[in-house]
Amino acid sequence: MTRKPAEERRRDLVEAGLRVIAREGMHGATVRAIVAEAGVPLATFHYVFDSRDQMIGEAYAYVVLPRVGEVPTPFSASASPVDAVRGVLHDWVDRFSEHPEYELAVMEIMAYCRRTPSLAHLPGEVQTRYVEIVSTVISAICEQLEVEPQQPLDELSQLVLHVTDGLTYCMLRTGDAAASRRFVEAAAPMLAAAVMGER
Amino acid sequence: MTRKPAEERRRDLVEAGLRVIAREGMHGATVRAIVAEAGVPLATFHYVFDSRDQMIGEAYAYVVLPRVGEVPTPFSASASPVDAVRGVLHDWVDRFSEHPEYELAVMEIMAYCRRTPSLAHLPGEVQTRYVEIVSTVISAICEQLEVEPQQPLDELSQLVLHVTDGLTYCMLRTGDAAASRRFVEAAAPMLAAAVMGER
DNA sequence: GCTCGACTTGGACGCTTGTCCAGGTTCCAC
DNA sequence: GTGGAACCTGGACAAGCGTCCAAGTCGAGC
Numbered sequence: 001m002t003r004k005p006a007e008e009r010r011r012d013l014v015e016a017g018l019r020v021i022a023r024e025g026m027h028g029a030t031v032r033a034i035v036a037e038a039g040v041p042l043a044t045f046h047y048v049f050d051s052r053d054q055m056i057g058e059a060y061a062y063v064v065l066p067r068v069g070e071v072p073t074p075f076s077a078s079a080s081p082v083d084a085v086r087g088v089l090h091d092w093v094d095r096f097s098e099h100p101e102y103e104l105a106v107m108e109i110m111a112y113c114r115r116t117p118s119l120a121h122l123p124g125e126v127q128t129r130y131v132e133i134v135s136t137v138i139s140a141i142c143e144q145l146e147v148e149p150q151q152p153l154d155e156l157s158q159l160v161l162h163v164t165d166g167l168t169y170c171m172l173r174t175g176d177a178a179a180s181r182r183f184v185e186a187a188a189p190m191l192a193a194a195v196m197g198e199r
Numbered sequence: 200m201t202r203k204p205a206e207e208r209r210r211d212l213v214e215a216g217l218r219v220i221a222r223e224g225m226h227g228a229t230v231r232a233i234v235a236e237a238g239v240p241l242a243t244f245h246y247v248f249d250s251r252d253q254m255i256g257e258a259y260a261y262v263v264l265p266r267v268g269e270v271p272t273p274f275s276a277s278a279s280p281v282d283a284v285r286g287v288l289h290d291w292v293d294r295f296s297e298h299p300e301y302e303l304a305v306m307e308i309m310a311y312c313r314r315t316p317s318l319a320h321l322p323g324e325v326q327t328r329y330v331e332i333v334s335t336v337i338s339a340i341c342e343q344l345e346v347e348p349q350q351p352l353d354e355l356s357q358l359v360l361h362v363t364d365g366l367t368y369c370m371l372r373t374g375d376a377a378a379s380r381r382f383v384e385a386a387a388p389m390l391a392a393a394v395m396g397e398r
Numbered sequence: 399g400c401t402c403g404a405c406t407t408g409g410a411c412g413c414t415t416g417t418c419c420a421g422g423t424t425c426c427a428c
Numbered sequence: 429g430t431g432g433a434a435c436c437t438g439g440a441c442a443a444g445c446g447t448c449c450a451a452g453t454c455g456a457g458c
Contacts (some may be wrong), residue, residue, distance in 0.1 A: 025314030027225075031446060034402060043407045095429065108310045109301060111370060115224035123372035143432060155381060158369075162382040170357075173322035174311060182354060183361040185277030190389040202424065230416060242437045245417060392442060 001040065011047045012038050014059045021059070022101045026108040057119045060109045064129040076185060081195060083140050087094040092164055094178050104172050131157040138195065149195055159194055163187050200239065209247045211237050213258045220258070221300045225307040255260045256318045263328040266395040280394060284341050285387040291363055294381050295370060303371050337394065348394055358393055362386050 004164075015036035021029045031045050049055045065148055079087065096103055110126070113119040134157040142149050149156060167180050203211075215237035228246050230251055248254045278286065290325045295302055309325070312318040333356040341348050348355060365378050 001406065025310070027311065027314060030444080032444085041407050043409090043448085044405090047405070047407090053445065068410090084228060103312060103374065107306065107368075109348035111307045111310065112226065114303060114371065115226060120236070124374075127369070127375075142373075155378075158378040159318045159382055159385055160422075162365035162369050162379070163361075164365075166361035166363075169306075169364035169368050170326070170361050173326045175323075176326075179354075179357040180361070183358055186358055186389060186393055187361075190385055194385055200436065205435075208435090229414080233416085240437050242418085242439090243435090251416065273453070 001044075006048050009040070009044065010058065012070055013040070013045065013048065013055060014062050017055055017059045018105065018193070021108065022105040026060050026112055029095050053118060055092065055110060056112060056116075057122055060106075060113055060119070060122050060126060063106055064126050064133070071125075081141070081147060081192040082188050084145060085192045085195075086140070086184060087110065089167075089184040089188060090181070093167060093171075093177060093184060096145065096168065097175075097177055100172060100175065107168070109111060109122070114172065116193070127161070130161055142195070146197065151194060156191075156194055159191060188194065200245075207245045208239070208243065209257065212239070212244065212254060212260075213261050216254055216258050217261065217304065221298070221304040224304070225311055234354055236295060252286065255308060255311060255315075256278045256321055259305075259312055259321050259325060260316070262305055263307075263325050263332070269314070271305060278344065280340070280344060280346060280391040281387050283344060284319065284388075284394075285383060287336065287340070287381040288362070288387060289380070290331065291346065292370075292376060294364060296374075297374055299371060299374065302367050306367070306371065326360070329360055333359050346395065350393060355390075355393055358390060 013034060017029060017034045020033050020037050024033065034044060034055075035045050045052075045114050046054075049058075110123050112123045131154055135153045136162070138149065138153060138156055163183075167183065170183075171177065171180055212233060216228060216233045218230050219236050223232065231241060233254075234241050234244050244251075244254075248257075274329055309322050312321045334352045337348065337352060337355055337359070362382075366382065369382075370376065370379055
């Protein structure tokens with residue numbers, strides 16, 4: 001086995017863990033399955049992690065880690081606010097449909113964290129990161145369309161998060177993208193109106 | 200142990216199982232924990248169920264079983280459509296806040312079912328039941344307010360389901376009812392408009 | 399070239415898991 | 429009262445789990 005600093009091994013195992021959870025679910029993500037996915041011996045796991053729960057926590061934090069090249073803005077500068085919002089949301093549905101098992105994994109990890117006292121605080125922190133990320137997107141839209149958000153960015157973000165969460169939960173049950181597209185159509189004007197400050 | 204027909208024992212165990220999952224999560228809902236909750240010996244479980252997975256499936260179906268006295272309509276006949284929708288949604292948030300662990304349990308069961316081939320079809324069927332239940336509520340509102348739904352009931356139901364799912368997922372992460380109340384305020388006009396047929 | 403801390407790992411520990419067998423008990427129909 | 433179906437259950441099974449120890453190996457700094 002090539003020698004690596006512990007920090008790097010941790011990241012390898014976290015990424016392997018996320019792959020296993022996406023493929024097999026939380027239930028199948030045993031320590032043995034994770035080290036097999038990472039291609040390392042069993043004992044390596046507890047050299048870099050105190051416990052399996054600790055690794056799960058780091059994996060959950062990893063999914064909201066800032067990575068370069070994200071935050072897409074799939075709309076033109078000439079679009080109306082409604083069209084811009086619609087574009088971003090449809091893009092989200094597209095991405096989701098490509099890898100629903102990944103979002104299912106994130107949901108399972110969230111539920112597991114809430115059930116585990118030492119990890120129960122994480123979902124709240126992850127949500128805060130979500131709000132920050134969505135705020136960035138909203139800012140980008142407003143800047144590109146040269147409009148000024150008429151409400152606090154955080155509150156707008158939380159509105160959007162409710163919408164994407166609704167899409168996520170529904171699509172995880174059925175995989176019915178058509179119904180979700182209809183919801184996007186209905187929700188886009190509402191969100192655009194919220195940004196423009198109407199009530 | 201008092202003798203009971205197998206069917207009744209099944210229901211006892213299903214209800215005990217739901218209590219355990221709500222309290223301890225899917226992870227802690229072992230066969231032994233469930234029979235302890237139900238107050239029956241271990242071997243009783245496999246007398247009435249072929250497997251633990253079969254019981255989980257029946258428990259998931261149980262949560263959308265029609266029960267008498269449900270489908271509340273907390274709004275007055277003189278209310279506007281927006282107020283009626285708002286009332287129903289705030290009522291939902293209230294109910295959720297009383298027992299969030301129950302909704303978390305339902306989410307965990309859903310995820311588990313999606314991961315288990317023999318149960319993977321259930322979430323879709325449960326969603327169909329949800330749509331039926333919500334349709335009943337929408338019909339009741341329309342009837343009481345003497346308005347006619349301008350779109351297919353099923354589509355309206357699916358819109359509402361996306362909203363409640365968004366509320367559920369968000370509140371399970373943070374327990375932040377305030378943000379959810381704001382979302383209800385923003386979503387109510389949109390849903391009312393959808394019912395009245397506007398676009 | 400030696401030292402020492404960092405990294406690696408085979409193998410085992412005690413415990414819990416879902417499942418199942420084989421024998422016991424109850425009670426209704428005749 | 430006898431037979432048999434339905435219900436009950438103590439106890440065991442193999443398999444799998446997270447965790448840990450103690451010994452091994454490497455490589456940078458002196």
